[in-house]
Amino acid sequence: MSEHASHVPGLAHHFVNMEQQKEAGTIGMWIFLLTELMFFGGLFLAYAIFRATYPDGFLQGSHLLSVPLGGLNTIVLIVSSLTMALAVYYSQMGDRKKLVGFLSITLVLGLVFLVVKYFEYKEKFEHHLFPALGWYNPDPSHLAVQYQPQVRVFLWIYFAMTGLHALHMIIGAGILLTLIIMAQKGRFTREYNSPIEISGLYWHFVDIVWIFLFPLLYLTGFHVGGGH
Amino acid sequence: MAEHTEHHIVPIKVYIGVFLALMVFTALTVAVAKYDLEHIWGPLNIIVALTVAVIKATLVVLYFMHVRYSSKLTQVIVVAGIFWLIIMLAFTLADYAARSGWPTQLGQ
Amino acid sequence: MATETIATTAEKRVTYLNVSHTVKSWLLTLDHKRIGLLYLFSISFFFLIGGIYATLIRLELITPKGDLMTAETYNRVFTMHGVVMIFFFLIPSIPAVLGNFLLPIMLGAKDVAFPRLNLLSWYVFMVGAGLFMLTMINGGIDTGWTFYPPYSSIYSNSQVTLAGVAIFITGFSSILTGLNFMVTIHTMRAPGLTWFRLPLFVWAHYATSLIQILGTPVIAITVLALALERTFQIGIFDPKLGGDPVLFQHMFWFYSHPAVYIMILPSMGVISEIIANMSRKRVFGYHFVAFSSLAIAVFGFLVWGHHMFTSSQSMYAGLVFSIISYAVAIPSAIKTFNWTATIYKGSVSYDTPMIYALAFLGLFTVGGMTGLFLSALGLDVHLHDTYFVVAHFHYVMVGGAIIGYLGGLHYWWPKITGKLYPEVWGRISAAIIFLGFNLTFFPQFILGNLGMPRRYHAYVPEFQILHVLSSAGASILAIGFIMPIIYFAWSIKYGAPAPNNPWTAVGLEWQTTSPPPPENFTYTPVVNTEAYEFEHVEEIKQAGSGVNG
Numbered sequence: 001m002s003e004h005a006s007h008v009p010g011l012a013h014h015f016v017n018m019e020q021q022k023e024a025g026t027i028g029m030w031i032f033l034l035t036e037l038m039f040f041g042g043l044f045l046a047y048a049i050f051r052a053t054y055p056d057g058f059l060q061g062s063h064l065l066s067v068p069l070g071g072l073n074t075i076v077l078i079v080s081s082l083t084m085a086l087a088v089y090y091s092q093m094g095d096r097k098k099l100v101g102f103l104s105i106t107l108v109l110g111l112v113f114l115v116v117k118y119f120e121y122k123e124k125f126e127h128h129l130f131p132a133l134g135w136y137n138p139d140p141s142h143l144a145v146q147y148q149p150q151v152r153v154f155l156w157i158y159f160a161m162t163g164l165h166a167l168h169m170i171i172g173a174g175i176l177l178t179l180i181i182m183a184q185k186g187r188f189t190r191e192y193n194s195p196i197e198i199s200g201l202y203w204h205f206v207d208i209v210w211i212f213l214f215p216l217l218y219l220t221g222f223h224v225g226g227g228h
Numbered sequence: 229m230a231e232h233t234e235h236h237i238v239p240i241k242v243y244i245g246v247f248l249a250l251m252v253f254t255a256l257t258v259a260v261a262k263y264d265l266e267h268i269w270g271p272l273n274i275i276v277a278l279t280v281a282v283i284k285a286t287l288v289v290l291y292f293m294h295v296r297y298s299s300k301l302t303q304v305i306v307v308a309g310i311f312w313l314i315i316m317l318a319f320t321l322a323d324y325a326a327r328s329g330w331p332t333q334l335g336q
Numbered sequence: 337m338a339t340e341t342i343a344t345t346a347e348k349r350v351t352y353l354n355v356s357h358t359v360k361s362w363l364l365t366l367d368h369k370r371i372g373l374l375y376l377f378s379i380s381f382f383f384l385i386g387g388i389y390a391t392l393i394r395l396e397l398i399t400p401k402g403d404l405m406t407a408e409t410y411n412r413v414f415t416m417h418g419v420v421m422i423f424f425f426l427i428p429s430i431p432a433v434l435g436n437f438l439l440p441i442m443l444g445a446k447d448v449a450f451p452r453l454n455l456l457s458w459y460v461f462m463v464g465a466g467l468f469m470l471t472m473i474n475g476g477i478d479t480g481w482t483f484y485p486p487y488s489s490i491y492s493n494s495q496v497t498l499a500g501v502a503i504f505i506t507g508f509s510s511i512l513t514g515l516n517f518m519v520t521i522h523t524m525r526a527p528g529l530t531w532f533r534l535p536l537f538v539w540a541h542y543a544t545s546l547i548q549i550l551g552t553p554v555i556a557i558t559v560l561a562l563a564l565e566r567t568f569q570i571g572i573f574d575p576k577l578g579g580d581p582v583l584f585q586h587m588f589w590f591y592s593h594p595a596v597y598i599m600i601l602p603s604m605g606v607i608s609e610i611i612a613n614m615s616r617k618r619v620f621g622y623h624f625v626a627f628s629s630l631a632i633a634v635f636g637f638l639v640w641g642h643h644m645f646t647s648s649q650s651m652y653a654g655l656v657f658s659i660i661s662y663a664v665a666i667p668s669a670i671k672t673f674n675w676t677a678t679i680y681k682g683s684v685s686y687d688t689p690m691i692y693a694l695a696f697l698g699l700f701t702v703g704g705m706t707g708l709f710l711s712a713l714g715l716d717v718h719l720h721d722t723y724f725v726v727a728h729f730h731y732v733m734v735g736g737a738i739i740g741y742l743g744g745l746h747y748w749w750p751k752i753t754g755k756l757y758p759e760v761w762g763r764i765s766a767a768i769i770f771l772g773f774n775l776t777f778f779p780q781f782i783l784g785n786l787g788m789p790r791r792y793h794a795y796v797p798e799f800q801i802l803h804v805l806s807s808a809g810a811s812i813l814a815i816g817f818i819m820p821i822i823y824f825a826w827s828i829k830y831g832a833p834a835p836n837n838p839w840t841a842v843g844l845e846w847q848t849t850s851p852p853p854p855e856n857f858t859y860t861p862v863v864n865t866e867a868y869e870f871e872h873v874e875e876i877k878q879a880g881s882g883v884n885g
Contacts, residue, residue, distance in 0.1 A: 014447040014855070023299075024449040024523040030302055031515050034309040035553045041313045042557035042587055045320055046572065049583055052324065067258070074254055082247040085238075085292045092237045132568030149571075153578045156570040160561070197294075204292045208285045214254075215277035219261035223273055301522065312550045315637055320586045323641065323653035 010192040022194045029198040033205045036168075040209055043161050047216060050153050057150025059221035060143065061158070064129060064151070066120065070218035073116050074210065080109035081207045088200045091183075094190035100183045103196075106203065107176040110169055117166050124155075131155040158217055165213060168206045175199050236297040246291045253284050351754065351851040366451035367854060372437035373752070374458050375428060378465065380821075382424040385472075387817065389417035394776075394810040397803045402794040410793030411478035412494065418481030423503055424465055426733060427595065429741045430602035431548075432461075432513055435541050437752060439517055441845040441852060442535050444526025444861035449519040457512035464506030471495045471502060480791060482588065485573035485581045489565045500563040507556045510598070514548030517541050526844070528863040535843055535867045536612075536625055540605025543629035547594045547601075547636060555591035558584065582647055589640035597636040600700075600732060601629055603740025604671055607693050610747050611675050613841035614690040615682025618868040621674040628667035635664045645716045654713050661711030668704050672697060687839070688762030692743025695770045699735025703728060706781065721791075724784025727777045734773060742769070742820065749824065750834030754851040757827040761819060769816035775809025842868055 008018060015021040051058045087102035124130055128137040131152045138148055179199055182188065188196060257280040265272035290296040295306055352369045355361075362370060392413045396404040405413065440448050448454050471477065477499045479488040488496050521542050525534070561572045562584070571577030573584040612619045619625055641649055641657030675697060684690065706728040710716050719725060746766075749757050779802040784790075788799050795803070837846040848857050 012451075014445065014451065020523055024519050026298075027301060027305070027522055028450060028515060028519045030305045031518055031549055034305060034312075035511050035515070035549050037309045037313055037553075038316070038550055039553035039557050041316055042554045042561075044313075045317055045587065046561070046583060048317060048321060049324060049580060050578075052321075053580070054578070071254070071258055075251070078247065078250045078254065081250075081288060081292055082243060085243045086240070089238065089240060089243065131570045133570070135568075149578055153571050156564075156572060160564070201293055204288050208288050211284045211288070212278075212281050215257050215261065215281055219258065219277060220274075222258075222261040223264040223266070309550075312637065316554065316590055319638070319641070319653070319657075320583075320590075322656075323586070323650050326650035326652040327648070328650075 009189075010187075018191065025194045025198050026201075029201050033201060036205060040161070040164065043157065043164065044212070047157050047161070050157060051220075054150040054153055057147060057152075058154050059224055060147040061151040061154030062218060062221035063224075064124075064127075064143065064155075065158070065218045066123075067218050067222060069116055069120055070214050073113050074214045076109050076113050076116070077207045077210050080106045080113070081204055083109065084200050084203045088193075088197050091188050091193040091196040092190065096183060096186060096188070099188065099196070100180060103176055103180045103183060107173055107180065110173045110176065114166060114169055114173070117162065117169075124159075129155055131159065161213055161217070165206065165209050168209070172199075172203050172206055175202065236294070238291065238294060238297065242291055246287050249287055250284055253280050256280060349849060350853055351849070352854045353754070353851050355854050364455070366447070366455055368436050368440050368448050368451065368454055369752075369852065369856075371454050371458055372433050372435075375432040375436060375461070378458075378462065379425050379428050379433065382420050382465065383817075386417055386420035386425055387814065389413050389420065390810065391814065393417060394807040396793055397795075398807045400795050400797045400800050400803075405793065407793050408478065411480075411791070412476040414791055415478055415480050416472065416476045419468070419477070419499065419503070421733075422481055422595070422599075423506055424468065426599040426737055427510055428461065428513075429599070429737065430606060430744060431517070431541060431544055431598070432457075432509075434606065434741070434744045434748060435517060435544075435602060436513070438748060438845055439520060439538065439541060440524065441848060441856050442538055442843060443520065443524050444529060444844050444857065444863065445520065445524035446855040446857075448516045449524055450516050453512050454516050457509040457516070460512065461506055461509035464502045464504075464509065467498060467502035467505065471499045474498070482592070483559070483562060483584075484588075485562065485565065485579075485584050486575065488562060489572075489574050489579075490569075490576075497563045497566050500559040500566075504556050504559050504563070507552045507559075510548050511552045514545035514552070518545040518549065521545075526861045526863055532623065532626070533863055533866050534626075535605075536608035536619060536622070536629075537602075537605035539626040540601045540608070540629045543633035544598055544601045544605075546630075546633045547598050550637070551591040551594040551598075554587055555595075558587040558591070561587075582644070582649065585644050585647055586640070589643045590637070593640040593643060594633070594636040596729075596732065597632055599737040600740075601632060603696070603737045603744075604629065606740045606744035606747070607675065607696050608671075609841075609843070610689045610693040610743055611678050612868040613747075613839055613843075614687065614693065615679050615684050616870050617678050617682040618866070618870070619674065620677035620680075621670070622867070624670050625674050628670045631667040632664065635660065635667065639664055639711070642711050642716070645713055646720045651713075658711055658713040662708065665704065665708055668700075672701055672704075686763075688757075688759060688766055689743045689747035689839075691763055691766040691770075692739050692746065695766065696736060696739045696743065699731055699739060699770075699773065703731030703735055706731065719784060721789055722784035723780040723788045723790055726790050727780035727784060730777045730780070734777070739769070739773075742766075745820070745824075747839070748845070749827070750838045751845055751850050751852070753828055753831075754834050755827045755831030756834045756838065757820075757831060758823050761823045765816050765819035765823075768812060768819065772809050772812030772814075772816050776806050776813050777809070779803075779805045779809075842870060 011018055011021055015024070083102045083106045087099055087106060090098040090102060125135075127139065127142060128135060129143075130136060136148075136152055136155075138151075143151060176199070179196060182195070257277055260276050260280070261273065265276065289306060295303055352367055362374065365371060365374075392405070393410075396402065396410055396413075402410065436448070436454065440446065474495050477492070477494040477496055479492050479494070479496060483496065483500070521534075521538060564570060565572045565574060565579070569577060571579045573579045573581050575581060608619055608625060639657055639661040641653055642661045645654050645658075675693075706724070710719055710725060710728060746757065746762055749755070783799055783802045783806075786799070788795055788802075834850045836848070836850050838850075839846070844857075844861055844863070845852075847861065
């Protein structure tokens, strides 16, 4: 068994066959996503508690965020999820050209997201809205003084959650780059494509986190007016 | 070991359909968020927003992440993850809600 | 005669130990057995460090006055003892050493599912450990291992941020181990090895992995938030800035209570193996013992609020947490009763591992029962933060987890090293540990009930007699812990070569050679029987010698 198993490209020596290796990889990634879920879950818990504690702070705070930019990033991520899904599809079809193409589009979209995020962060820093001691000093015309302490709590949650999310996007972009290089070298075939599928799971998970972040952070105060 | 169903390839049509649904729901959540539903019922805005988000996430999990076509084990893992997250959120929030007063507010 | 033939063949045979000898071949190894040994050395070092801190604590407490160290130093010493023992010894102890070594062999696999990830987990552990050593050199931390803010977030002058980062990183090593084990158990079982033929050691590790995977990320995000709070003063846990210190306690205990089961569940797995094989009986109520592991893992996540009865937690939440805490006692009791029933009318041999197993039964029962005192909402108000709590968790952590770890280490030592340790010394040291342990911690129950608070470096003179007893016990315990280190080291050089199955035990690990070859088996094992089928032991013995020849 093991003698001819070693001739299969991409099969590690300690697995009996490709099926077992693929199953292990998929389950492994799902379990990893479970840990990611709990990791973000701690911040979602903090969000829930503080939102209930400071409803006004969260309304005012969300006015500081740009719904058009947040919305743009939401669309960018959803499109990138589609292109990632298509990349997985074409890897299953064994179409190398389209695989590389869709992986590249996904990577570009991921980078677009990060660039938009960068400008959002930059704007916050310029307005002294980064919630750290010594940095946080919003202009009273921008944010009424009585809301400033509460909004600070909102802002650290905003920075923690989107920052952690952006970190995952950066890691995802690195993974995509690796996959593109490997795909170009023809490493993936119809039979061996689980790295693409597994990375796709990760990318979709990061998308799901954003699906929750967008309404919770950007849209919370949308109905009360304000914003810019 | 776990019996194996033939590997399922999701047709492109499904991906496009899910994508369009996600876009529609995104537009919906922005549109609804503009209206003040809070005068109908306090938490209605957030409930609508979260419901839409859950529907979108479910679509992604089921189709983009293939969970609908995956093994029982994968489905169990997904459900277990959500279950544990709910344990953490529910028990902690229940504690806060059951106190005689929510922790003091700041700057008020 | 038989032993001699084994000895001569052992010299020629390729084992995981002699397949290569370079330092590189150890540091870059993907073999789960070698990684297990890397962990063994690392955590033994930390056990020693933690032991030194414990010695300092017991020395200080011999006299009522704080004459050996200041309150500030004492705070650092007990904190470092707790953090080192919990995060750098107990949590990795059985899973990372014995689990890593045995799990793939028990499953009849060549390795864990992700060998690279397994090696990475050791390196991640070492990076975290290195940072923690840096913390230690820079004066350590003084917040208690629980890191409660706002003390830890603003007032403490010690290295909280660095320690937080160290624990954050170490957490990932634990996650990776859990992930690896879970996938390995799901996908790498040998042909015929169905779920209900698995050794209970494997079931216990499955439950442990579940906790590692679901709980550890939450402590990671919690200590990360704490480090951010300390660095940037952003108002997460600090009430002055609008944060909520009770939220920290919730998030901390959501992991740290289940973490207790990360420490005790693998030990229960070890005890199941030892008791079955030393009593020559199938574990009574195998299914119940297996499922009780899972039940403990699940219930363990529902009881964290019992650490917060005296914080500002709602009394209704306290009530619910209290009731569910009682429920955890059920699966623990199922295990204890079933082990006892296994021994009943068994053909018991009192070798060293069995002495540890029996010690576990008694000590864990005391530890568990006193846990019920503490989960009683009203009684906990009296006992909270006293030595009663200290005694309780040491009965579980030392009397349960460490005793199980030592028992397992003795039981599988011949398999791991291919050498026999001196049995007499083993029994003597096990007895010394049992006596020393009880002398150390039993007086602390009384101290706590009389009102001695934990974490104090000075106390009223009335308590001195009990503290002196405790310190005397600690010195006996220390001797008991040092003895195995000496005779284990001795046995590697001078010990008699171990046969493949020195206990005539059942289980796949006893079918391969001692020490095992690099890929565990020279053939693909097939399993036709349930675990602990002792009628087949003769066939297995013959199969084992067949492998040899």
